Each structure stands twice: as C-alpha cells, then as structure tokens.
Amino acid sequence: MKIKALGLAAITGIMALASCGGDTGTKQDTPTSGTISISVDESFQPIIESEINTFEGIYKYAKINAAYKPEGQVLKDLLDDSTKIAILSRQLTEEEKAVFDKQNRVPRYTKIAIDAVALITNKENPDSLLTMEDLTKIFSGQIKSWKELDKGSPLGDITIVFDNNNSSTARYVKDSLIAGNNLPANTFASNSHKALIDYVQQNKNAIGVIGVNWVSDFDDSTVVGFLNKIKVVGISENPAPVSTEDYYQPYQAYIAQEVYPLRRFLYVISTEGRSGLGTGFASFVASDRGQRLILKSGLVPATMPVRVVSLGN
Known part of the structure; x- marks a missing residue:
C-alpha cells in the first residue's frame, strides 16, 4: 500500500506543477498538500469522515476541513463559490448549471458511490x-x-x-x-x-x-x-x-443488484480550476483504497466491482 501511495503522490505532484506553471511565489495547495474547506451533505458524514481521516493519514501535509450541512446549504456554498468542493447525492439542475455558466466556472463530477x-x-x-x-x-x-x-x-x-x-x-x-x-x-x-x-x-x-x-x-x-x-x-x-x-x-x-428501490448516487462536485487538494481528494475517494472504504461502510462502490455471493443450502 505504501508503494501505491507514493505512486499517487508522484503523479499528483507532477499534475500540480503542470497546472501551476511553476513557482509563482504564492503557496498553493496541491493534490496532496495544503488546506481546503469542503461542504458535505450531512447524510454522508460517517463515510466522508472515514475517507478524510484515511487521506490525511497518508498525506501528512494535507488538511481537509469538512462542513456537514443539509443539501440545500451545500448547494448554496457551491453556487456562492464559498467552497469549490461539494459532496452531494445528485447532479446539478439546468438552472444551477446556468449560474456556473454565467461565472465561467465548470463543475466536474466524480461518482464515488451508490x-x-x-x-x-x-x-x-x-x-x-x-x-x-x-x-x-x-x-x-x-x-x-x-x-x-x-x-x-x-x-x-x-x-x-x-x-x-x-x-x-x-x-x-x-x-x-x-x-x-x-x-x-x-x-x-x-x-x-x-x-x-x-x-x-x-x-x-x-x-x-x-x-x-x-x-x-x-x-x-x-x-x-x-x-x-x-x-x-x-x-x-x-x-x-x-x-x-x-x-x-x-x-x-x-x-x-438494484432490487432495493430507493437508490441514489453520490458525487464529488468540483469547481477547482486547477489540480488542487480537492481534486486530489476526489481522486483518492475514487481510487482502489477509497472505494474499499466505501465498500466497508455498507454503500456500493462506484468504480470497483462488488462480488455478490449466493449461499445455497
């Protein structure tokens, strides 16, 4: 697991250098370091707390401050640009997308769970x-x-x-x-x-x-x-x-198996204009290690297969 973590750090470090275009004299967060604030639908507090604790345990210079709120307040934070990372159980509506279009901001989705x-x-x-x-x-x-x-x-x-x-x-x-x-x-x-x-x-x-x-x-x-x-x-x-x-x-x-009817998807929505810490965290949650945490929590991972075993008599 250490080798995988070092590999992710190396890749994301290169991404950060490419996106920043070199040292501008201003210290910015990278995909594996710095401090950011994110807004999270409070329905998902247990699993996101687990993901953040694990991410920060791997990347010692990363600090993610999560605010757990009702869905409407999380959306308001994203639309007001008071956060660039939101975790929600739906994609944006056409009206909400229009707000981002006017601000020349492009929201990106990472599906992380069912x-x-x-x-x-x-x-x-x-x-x-x-x-x-x-x-x-x-x-x-x-x-x-x-x-x-x-x-x-x-x-x-x-x-x-x-x-x-x-x-x-x-x-x-x-x-x-x-x-x-x-x-x-x-x-x-x-x-x-x-x-x-x-x-x-x-x-x-x-x-x-x-x-x-x-x-x-x-x-x-x-x-x-x-x-x-x-x-x-x-x-x-x-x-x-x-x-x-x-x-x-x-x-x-x-x-x-899609036999339980009240299902929904979980997304990380990012409006970061570069490869920052929010992008690194979204990539981690969608990675093998992040998806295994999703699996352990009782949700269904979005990017890795789930093996359903039938027990006969």
Whole structure:
C-alpha cells in the first residue's frame, strides 16, 4: 500500500506543477498538500469522515476541513463559490448549471458511490414491510394511520420524520415518490440524524427517513447502537407481494443488484480550476483504497466491482 501511495503522490505532484506553471511565489495547495474547506451533505458524514481521516493519514501535509450541512446549504456554498468542493447525492439542475455558466466556472463530477435512502420504524411497530405503493400513499398523505395498512395494528396516526426540512432525503422522497408535491401535514424535522433515530425509538407511530450510511456499517459501534433502537423497513416494488421474499432491506448486495428501490448516487462536485487538494481528494475517494472504504461502510462502490455471493443450502 505504501508503494501505491507514493505512486499517487508522484503523479499528483507532477499534475500540480503542470497546472501551476511553476513557482509563482504564492503557496498553493496541491493534490496532496495544503488546506481546503469542503461542504458535505450531512447524510454522508460517517463515510466522508472515514475517507478524510484515511487521506490525511497518508498525506501528512494535507488538511481537509469538512462542513456537514443539509443539501440545500451545500448547494448554496457551491453556487456562492464559498467552497469549490461539494459532496452531494445528485447532479446539478439546468438552472444551477446556468449560474456556473454565467461565472465561467465548470463543475466536474466524480461518482464515488451508490447510496440508498432507508426507512426506519419503532421496535414495537409490527409493520416493518411496506410496498412502494404504500410509501407513495404515506408520503402523499393518502394514508395517515397505521390501521389503514393493517386493520389489526395497535398503532394510530403515522408521524413522518426527516433529519432536516432542507435535507437530501426529503428532496429525494418528494422527487421519487410524490412527483415534487408537498409532503403532508404529519411530517416533521428532527434537526439531526441522532435526534431522528431517538425520536423513532421513543415514538411507536413514527416512520423515519434517513441516509443508509447511518445504519449500514456493522463494524461501527455507533451504527450498531442505532440498529438496536429501531427497525429498518423492507420494501417491495410489487404492489401485491406473494411472500416476504418480495421485500428488500437496504443491504449492500440488494443495492448493488438494484432490487432495493430507493437508490441514489453520490458525487464529488468540483469547481477547482486547477489540480488542487480537492481534486486530489476526489481522486483518492475514487481510487482502489477509497472505494474499499466505501465498500466497508455498507454503500456500493462506484468504480470497483462488488462480488455478490449466493449461499445455497
């Protein structure tokens, strides 16, 4: 691994010299050194923290200051040019691209992972299997009570909980499930992922929407602690499932096989006009070592194959 790291350092060092055109007398960051600030969708804080810690461990003169924010604020940082590196779960819209065109800035994308949105419920909720049709009706307000899903349910009115009103998960649900319409009146924001999980743990009628990265890394003691508090919902695209085998939870294999329906991509978006530290970090995350960290976290790597093993009887 040391040989690979030295090789990357040599290559990126050459890139830095080529892009800077020699010593201008002003100290600039390079792909493996210097200090930069980046804005990150807070849904991906666990994996990006891991990537940054590993990158800084390899490149001792590199310092990346990450601000974890709701998606809307990350986009604002990028559009305002207060950051040149953003990590988001979508590409830019045509309107957003037009802003960069006016400023003569060119955003570049590096796809780094396939992610998913997870749904969580209280441990005492018997309804841990839902269809996509059920979800559409819940998030559009057509279904407001757990008894409408199961007449024998001991639960009452559904409470929908997101981490933040301006989060990528809220935007994803609106775009993917209810065609951009407004969420119903029984929707609330908890202001953090931990607060969301705590709320679902304490409220039997709640259904929470969270980035799968917060519940996917079984080697992370924090994740294991979260999973002990809640249930992760299984989802079926079949409106009339025949058995429990028609339902899928957001496990890595099911995301990779595209049978878990609530999937999304994760991108590093860069507006650096040269090969700086942001470019070096994006290259690292997309490299073999960075992708192995993605694999370990429970997400699906974007640039390396995932081997799905079938265990027979």
